[in-house]
Amino acid sequence: METLAIYASRLVTERDYFASGHRACSGCGEALALRYVCKALGRNTIISNATGCMEIVSSPLPETSWEVPWIHTLFENASAVASGIESGIKALKRKHGYTKEVKVVAMGGDGGTADIGLQSLSGALERGHDFIYVCFDNEAYMNTGIQRSSETPFGASTTTAPAGKFSMGQHTQKKNMPAIAAAHNIRYVATSCSSYPFDIMNKIEKAKQIKGPSYIHILSVCPTGWRTASNLTITMGRLAVETGIFPMYEIEDGKYTLNFDYPKLRPVEDYLKVQGRFRHLTKENTAEIQEHVLTEFNRIRLLAGKKIK
Amino acid sequence: MIKDTSIEIRWHGRGGQGAVTSAELIALAAIHEGKFAQAFPSFGPERRGAPVLAFNRIDAENPIRIRSGVTKPDIVVVLDPGLVTLINVTDGLKPGGCLVVNSTRTVEDLQQEFSGDWKLAVVDAASIARELLGVNIVNTTMVGALLKASEAVKFDSLKAPLGERFGARAGANFEACMRAYNSTAISQITTTGTKKPKSFAVEKMPGWRELLVGCMVTEPGNTKRFGTGDWKSQHPVWDDKKCIKCGICSLVCPEGCIKPNNEGYYRANLFYCKGCGMCAHECWTQAIKMVEGT
Ligand SMILES: Cc1ncc(C[n+]2csc(CCOP(=O)(O)OP(=O)(O)O)c2C)c(N)n1
Ligand code: SF4
Ligand code: SF4
Ligand code: SF4
Numbered sequence: 001m002e003t004l005a006i007y008a009s010r011l012v013t014e015r016d017y018f019a020s021g022h023r024a025c026s027g028c029g030e031a032l033a034l035r036y037v038c039k040a041l042g043r044n045t046i047i048s049n050a051t052g053c054m055e056i057v058s059s060p061l062p063e064t065s066w067e068v069p070w071i072h073t074l075f076e077n078a079s080a081v082a083s084g085i086e087s088g089i090k091a092l093k094r095k096h097g098y099t100k101e102v103k104v105v106a107m108g109g110d111g112g113t114a115d116i117g118l119q120s121l122s123g124a125l126e127r128g129h130d131f132i133y134v135c136f137d138n139e140a141y142m143n144t145g146i147q148r149s150s151e152t153p154f155g156a157s158t159t160t161a162p163a164g165k166f167s168m169g170q171h172t173q174k175k176n177m178p179a180i181a182a183a184h185n186i187r188y189v190a191t192s193c194s195s196y197p198f199d200i201m202n203k204i205e206k207a208k209q210i211k212g213p214s215y216i217h218i219l220s221v222c223p224t225g226w227r228t229a230s231n232l233t234i235t236m237g238r239l240a241v242e243t244g245i246f247p248m249y250e251i252e253d254g255k256y257t258l259n260f261d262y263p264k265l266r267p268v269e270d271y272l273k274v275q276g277r278f279r280h281l282t283k284e285n286t287a288e289i290q291e292h293v294l295t296e297f298n299r300i301r302l303l304a305g306k307k308i309k
Numbered sequence: 310m311i312k313d314t315s316i317e318i319r320w321h322g323r324g325g326q327g328a329v330t331s332a333e334l335i336a337l338a339a340i341h342e343g344k345f346a347q348a349f350p351s352f353g354p355e356r357r358g359a360p361v362l363a364f365n366r367i368d369a370e371n372p373i374r375i376r377s378g379v380t381k382p383d384i385v386v387v388l389d390p391g392l393v394t395l396i397n398v399t400d401g402l403k404p405g406g407c408l409v410v411n412s413t414r415t416v417e418d419l420q421q422e423f424s425g426d427w428k429l430a431v432v433d434a435a436s437i438a439r440e441l442l443g444v445n446i447v448n449t450t451m452v453g454a455l456l457k458a459s460e461a462v463k464f465d466s467l468k469a470p471l472g473e474r475f476g477a478r479a480g481a482n483f484e485a486c487m488r489a490y491n492s493t494a495i496s497q498i499t500t501t502g503t504k505k506p507k508s509f510a511v512e513k514m515p516g517w518r519e520l521l522v523g524c525m526v527t528e529p530g531n532t533k534r535f536g537t538g539d540w541k542s543q544h545p546v547w548d549d550k551k552c553i554k555c556g557i558c559s560l561v562c563p564e565g566c567i568k569p570n571n572e573g574y575y576r577a578n579l580f581y582c583k584g585c586g587m588c589a590h591e592c593w594t595q596a597i598k599m600v601e602g603t
């Protein structure tokens with residue numbers, strides 16, 4: 001990597017708005033992603049947070065890890081609460097001369113976003129509230145002990161879709177949440193990953209500039225649920241991107257841009273074999289996953305106006 | 310008057326070590342003997358590696374109505390050797406009771422740490438588990454040590470619950486229990502201990518009257534008071550000669566606890582460091598090494 005990139009970390013603000021002393025697992029990629037998101041959001045932010053790991057580990061009453069105004073909501077209504085806050089700020093501006101620029105942000109896990117909070121999220125996107133929605137996708141309901149969600153990948157073993165004699169674990173493909181968000185014709189949708197701090201911070205910066213709703217879907221490595229070593233959290237996210245399993249792209253006013261493409265994607269096996277949740281997969285399972293990944297990646301390539309390799 | 314026929318046990322372990330399984334095995338064994346029994350963990354937001362608690366209540370004659378955590382235990386079992394000097398594991402331990410510890414130290418050596426009127430039982434459970442089970446998971450092994458130190462349940466009553474819980478691995482686990490039972494050393498505590506471990510409370514939640522409306526917390530970032538440093542078993546050590554001051558380590562720490570010092574070299578605040586090893590893994594120049602200990 002070029003020298004500039006090596007020293008790029010030095011340019012990142014040291015200021016954290018998600019404080020130490022939080023109770024996330026050792027090596028938690030979701031806490032890492034959240035740290036970057038908060039750095040980029042800065043202090044003029046109000047956060048509405050659905051329940052899930054990040055809510056639970058950051059707010060053991062009477063303590064909080066948050067250094068911006070933050071509300072713990074139910075599972076299903078983070079976006080509804082964000083809508084209310086944003087409307088309230090608008091009313092303050094209209095009636096009481098409030099002038100501060102505050103960004104309202106709703107966030108949740110994959111369960112809180114793609115399953116349980118989907119309805120309120122859809123409503124908020126459709127009504128066009130000026131807010132950012134951030135989904136921290138660790139591919140299962142981790143806070144309550146690794147239950148499958150609609151974002152759990154094909155073949156992963158979870159406590160509610162366990163692999164065993166009669167099952168290979170999750171038998172459905174990940175729900176395409178970014179496409180669902182984009183279908184609301186919002187101006188900015190992006191995917192990112194906890195192993196790419198600059199990518200996360202740049203995309204949050206972009207979303208901050210948008211007037212209206214934007215959606216950012218962050219693959220967040222969870223060593224506990226994925227059954228990986230805690231020092232491999234960054235490695236795992238990079239592998240997800242370099243194998244093409246998790247494509248990193250933006251949809252700006254409907255236009256796709258693929259942020260990371262490679263002359264040759266790494267074999268999915270590199271990613272699968274190091275994770276306990278995929279340990280049971282057979283050669284045939286892996287081949288099936290490989291084929292699906294290539295098809296999906298090529299689909300995004302086409303959408304981004306690239307040639308298929 | 311109802312005769313007190315109850316035994317209360319408190320288990321100290323770390324998240325992921327299986328203290329809850331230990332407690333459940335004991336409760337199932339007691340129920341197997343026709344007694345009343347409870348087993349439950351202390352529920353908190355703490356995760357893998359954090360000190361955690363589990364509890365048992367056993368009553369030979371009376372149904373158990375109480376549902377709160379055990380604060381005055383008859384027996385305390387410590388699964389993780391590091392916890393003995395880290396937190397006050399004997400908090401509330403009844404006179405005449407018993408402390409059961411997994412440690413490689415001898416009972417003579419370890420008893421210097423304590424004072425009080427109770428027994429100390431020590432077993433090198435980690436070695437037993439590694440040898441017989443192939444892993445350093447001591448939850449079943451420590452059940453054997455507990456039964457040596459006290460007759461909470463009969464040894465044979467463990468067979469059925471172990472079989473149910475561990476299936477094909479029940480035999481090895483039973484053997485680990487037995488080995489621990491036979492190699493646990495016990496001593497009466499009378500000496501005055503030297504070290505003072507951190508005091509702790511089983512639950513330090515404020516009462517509802519003390520909470521603000523809506524459970525508002527008005528002090529931003531006050532988890533900073535809470536050290537997560539005791540979750541780790543390894544900590545990072547820097548070799549400044551290799552460091553190019555790139556700051557990557559600081560960026561990739563999930564705790565946000567790595568900062569440059571006055572000379573621009575990076576250091577972790579061990580008060581928060583959970584020992585994940587990410588900084589060491591991501592450093593370009595391998596300037597960071599993970600070293601055993603907190
Ligand atoms: C309606 C409702 N159902 C279930 C729960 C229990 N619950 C709390 S957090 C959680 C899991 C959250 O999963 P996800 O949104 O993926 O976030 P993660 O913990 O994985 O970060 C569950 C099931 C709840 N609080 N509310
Ligand atoms: S379960 Fe996973 S996402 Fe939740 S705190 Fe632990 S590592 Fe982080
Ligand atoms: S990552 Fe390594 S080289 Fe870079 S600042 Fe940290 S210790 Fe120094
Ligand atoms: S091991 Fe390194 S990265 Fe992990 S918590 Fe400690 S200082 Fe942070």
Ligand SMILES: [Mg+2]
Nearest residue numbers: 109110140142
């Ligand atoms: Mg999740």
